[in-house]
Amino acid sequence: MTALLPLLILMTSFVPAAITFFLREDQHTLRNGLNLGGALAKLGLITFMLAEVAQGAIYETRISFAPGLYLLLRADALSLLFLTLSAFLWLLTTIYAIAYFGTKAELSRFFGFFSLCVAATTGIALAGTLISFFMFYELLTLATWPLVVHKQDEKSLAAGRSYLSYALPAGVVLLVAILWLESATGPIEFATPQPLGELPAWELRAIFVLFIAGLGVKAALVPLHGWLPGAMAAPAPVSALLHAVAVVKAGAFGIVRVIYDVFGISLVADLGMGVPLAALASVTILWGSWRALQQTEVKKRLAFSTVSQVSYIILGAALAGQYAVIGGLVHLVHQGLMKITLFFCAGIYQERAGITRIEGLNGVGARMPWTSAAFSLGAMGMIGLPPMAGFVTKLYLGIGAVEAGAPWVVAVLGASTLLNAAYFLPLLYRIWFLDPDPDLCVEGGTHALIVPAVVTALAALGVGVFAGAPFSPLGWATLIVERQYLP
Numbered sequence: 001m002t003a004l005l006p007l008l009i010l011m012t013s014f015v016p017a018a019i020t021f022f023l024r025e026d027q028h029t030l031r032n033g034l035n036l037g038g039a040l041a042k043l044g045l046i047t048f049m050l051a052e053v054a055q056g057a058i059y060e061t062r063i064s065f066a067p068g069l070y071l072l073l074r075a076d077a078l079s080l081l082f083l084t085l086s087a088f089l090w091l092l093t094t095i096y097a098i099a100y101f102g103t104k105a106e107l108s109r110f111f112g113f114f115s116l117c118v119a120a121t122t123g124i125a126l127a128g129t130l131i132s133f134f135m136f137y138e139l140l141t142l143a144t145w146p147l148v149v150h151k152q153d154e155k156s157l158a159a160g161r162s163y164l165s166y167a168l169p170a171g172v173v174l175l176v177a178i179l180w181l182e183s184a185t186g187p188i189e190f191a192t193p194q195p196l197g198e199l200p201a202w203e204l205r206a207i208f209v210l211f212i213a214g215l216g217v218k219a220a221l222v223p224l225h226g227w228l229p230g231a232m233a234a235p236a237p238v239s240a241l242l243h244a245v246a247v248v249k250a251g252a253f254g255i256v257r258v259i260y261d262v263f264g265i266s267l268v269a270d271l272g273m274g275v276p277l278a279a280l281a282s283v284t285i286l287w288g289s290w291r292a293l294q295q296t297e298v299k300k301r302l303a304f305s306t307v308s309q310v311s312y313i314i315l316g317a318a319l320a321g322q323y324a325v326i327g328g329l330v331h332l333v334h335q336g337l338m339k340i341t342l343f344f345c346a347g348i349y350q351e352r353a354g355i356t357r358i359e360g361l362n363g364v365g366a367r368m369p370w371t372s373a374a375f376s377l378g379a380m381g382m383i384g385l386p387p388m389a390g391f392v393t394k395l396y397l398g399i400g401a402v403e404a405g406a407p408w409v410v411a412v413l414g415a416s417t418l419l420n421a422a423y424f425l426p427l428l429y430r431i432w433f434l435d436p437d438p439d440l441c442v443e444g445g446t447h448a449l450i451v452p453a454v455v456t457a458l459a460a461l462g463v464g465v466f467a468g469a470p471f472s473p474l475g476w477a478t479l480i481v482e483r484q485y486l487p
Contacts, residue, residue, distance in 0.1 A: 005049060006073035006126050007061040009083070012042035013090075013119035021112035025105060032098050035111055039091035042122070046080065046087050050471070053080055054479065058191075060128065071135070074128030074191060077480045078329075081473070082125040082253050085333050086245045089340055090118045092452040096344055097237035099448035100351065110150055114237075116143040117246055124250050130178045130188050130262065133254065137174065140218075140250055141167045147238040148231050159230040166217045166227040174214025181207050181262075190261035201271060204263070208273050211258045212280075219251030219314060220307045222284040228307060232299040236347025239299060243306045244340035249332060252313040256329070260485050265320045275406070278318035282412045284311040289419035296358055298346045301423060302339070305382060308416065309335045316397055319409065324400025325485060326477045327393050333473035334381070334389035337460040341378035344453035345371050351449070353442045361427055363436025370450050372431050374457035379424040384417050387464040392474055 016038035023031050049059060059075040075083070097114065101107055120143050123136030141164075149160035184203075185194035196204060217224045228248070232239055242248065259268055268274050288308030295301040312335070316328015348371045349355040353364060365372040381388035394413050401409030467474040 003059070003061055005045060005059045005061075006075050007063075009042055009045050009075075010073065010119060010122050010126065012038045012045070013115050013122055017112050017115035017119060020108055020115060023108045025108055028103060028107070031108060031111055035094050035098075035115060036091070038115065039087065039094050042087045043091055046084050049075055050080060050084065053077055054471075056483075069131070070129075072128035072132050072189065073123070073126040074189075075126060076191070077476065077483060078256070079125050081329060081476055081480060082249065082332060083122060085249075085336050086118065086121050086125065089241075089245045089336060089456070092455060093237055093241055093340070095448050096240070096347075096452040099446045100235065100237055100347060106150070109146065113143050113146045114241070117147060117241065119143075121246050121250060124253065128190055130182065133257065134171075134175060134178055137218075137250060137254065138171050140247065141171060144238075144242065144247055147241070148234045150235055150238065151233065153233075155233040159227075159233040162230045163227045166224065170214050170217035170224070172214075173210055177207050177210035177214055180210070188262060190257060193262055193264065196263060196267060204267070205271050205273060208258070208263060208268070208271065211262075212255065212277065215251045215254040215258065217251065218247050219255060220248055220284070220288075220310055221251075221280060221314070222287050222307070225284070225288070225307045229300050229303040232297075232303050236299075236343060236350065239303075240340045240343035240347070243303070243343055244336040248306060248310045249336065252310050252332065255314050256317045259317050259320075265485065268318075269320065274318050274320055278315055278406065278409070281311040281315040281318060282409065284308065285315065285412060285416050286419070289416050289423070293419060293423040295423075297356055298349065298358060298361070298427075299343070299356070301358065301427075302342050302346060305342075305420075305423070306339060308419075309339065309382065312393060312397060315409065315412075316400065319397075319400055319404040319406055321400040321404030322481060323396045323403055325481050326474070327396030327400055329477040329480060330396065330474045331393040333477075334393050334460070334463065337456050337463065338378045338381040338389060341374055341453055341456040341460060342382070344456065345375035345378065348449055348453065351443075353440060358427060358430065360437070360440075361430040362434040362440075363431075364440070364442075365431040367436060367440065367442045370454055374450075374453040375431070376428055377457040377461055379428055381460045381464070383420040383424055387461070387467075389460045389464045389467075389473075392464050392467045396474075 016034040019034055020031055061073040062070055064070040120136050120140035127133035127136055145160055148163055149156045184199055188194050220228045285308045288304050292301050292304035312331045313328045316324045381390040384390040384394045398410050398413050463473050466472050
């Protein structure tokens with residue numbers, strides 16, 4: 001049973017996807033039940049594994065295809081950090097999407113690819129080798145494209161073309177990096193990476209750069225981020241999934257794996273690649289925040305905020321100090337909770353009140369109090385106000401930067417916080433303190449549309465307030481660093 005658990009967790013997404021594609025459009029109950037059932041089953045299996053992995057257990061599924069070629073699914077502490085986030089947010093996003101779409105057309109196609117996207121994300125989290133990671137990484141590209149173009153209008157199709165024009169070449173670059181490295185070392189497992197010190201330094205630097213370039217597209221590192229703002233043409237549930245758990249997190253998670261489980265932080269430091277990567281992440285943090293400040297559409301402002309916020313994860317991983325790595329890893333969860341809240345709310349504003357631009361938010365707090373309260377909590381978390389999740393992230397990154405001998409990062413965090421405040425506080429002022437447009441008409445909404453946003457907003461608050469608890473995201477990130485990454 002131990003060897004089957006990772007495969008069973010993967011199947012909780014694959015099976016609903018495979019069945020959903022063949023359902024008739026009018027089979028709403030069966031389709032919704034499949035997707036909700038799969039999400040609940042996955043969350044239950046992961047909950048069972050969490051306590052065991054906390055005690056040091058490891059779950060592995062190994063499937064051989066040919067001599068030297070095998071699929072390895074491995075659940076360790078880092079896997080479960082990403083996997084628990086994706087499972088929890090998949091359940092809430094499924095509830096949200098069911099309420100958002102109602103009985104619109106092409107839902108079997110949508111939910112089929114939606115579940116396939118989650119299956120790919122699950123595979124990325126569980127991948128135990130570079131080749132296994134690459135297989136699911138490319139599946140994620142193929143599964144998310146139909147979601148981006150779901151509306152099939154010109155704007156969506158253009159966004160889909162832009163996404164593929166970035167993602168497909170990035171996949172080729174990533175494959176070249178993997179083949180180049182493994183041609184010299186043999187297959188690399190994350191649990192037992194091959195020693196790389198015998199390879200020439202220039203070769204290792206070149207391979208490392210290829211890895212960062214291949215993964216940096218999905219992680220939205222500048223200048224590889226151009227596809228992300230255009231992807232806002234997708235429906236709100238897709239935007240939430242892309243920005244909070246699936247695509248951008250897959251890139252950032254992959255970079256963490258490459259630094260710590262392929263090269264090793266000592267070798268990255270010896271090659272002189274840690275500081276340049278931290279500098280690139282810092283540029284992305286500031287550039288994304290600056291561009292967010294210039295946007296007049298709600299979802300585009302949130303999109304550029306994602307460009308900025310995801311790089312906190314990469315910054316923490318590149319700095320390599322204990323507190324910095326903890327801060328980066330915990331932001332994998334913190335950013336997901338805060339950003340999905342904001343995109344849920346943006347979708348509600350658009351569906352119930354037709355609000356897409358920032359000036360449309362005037363006075364909406366009185367008309368849509370629950371949605372606006374959730375949006376406010378998400379925004380305050382992104383700014384980093386205590387006791388929200390974002391404050392915990394920035395505190396640990398700042399301490400870790402000083403610990404790692406990079407005090408300049410504190411200035412980056414300070415500037416980013418000011419920019420976060422500059423592009424979020426005017427929105428909150430409009431929501432709560434300005435008079436609404438006389439023509440503002442708010443349609444009734446189901447609880448299933450609003451509850452997921454409220455739940456994730458409260459979760460973003462709760463993981464900050466209870467950050468000191470052993471099973472909090474911060475406690476789990478600390479366990480990962482102490483168990484897997486400290487010398």
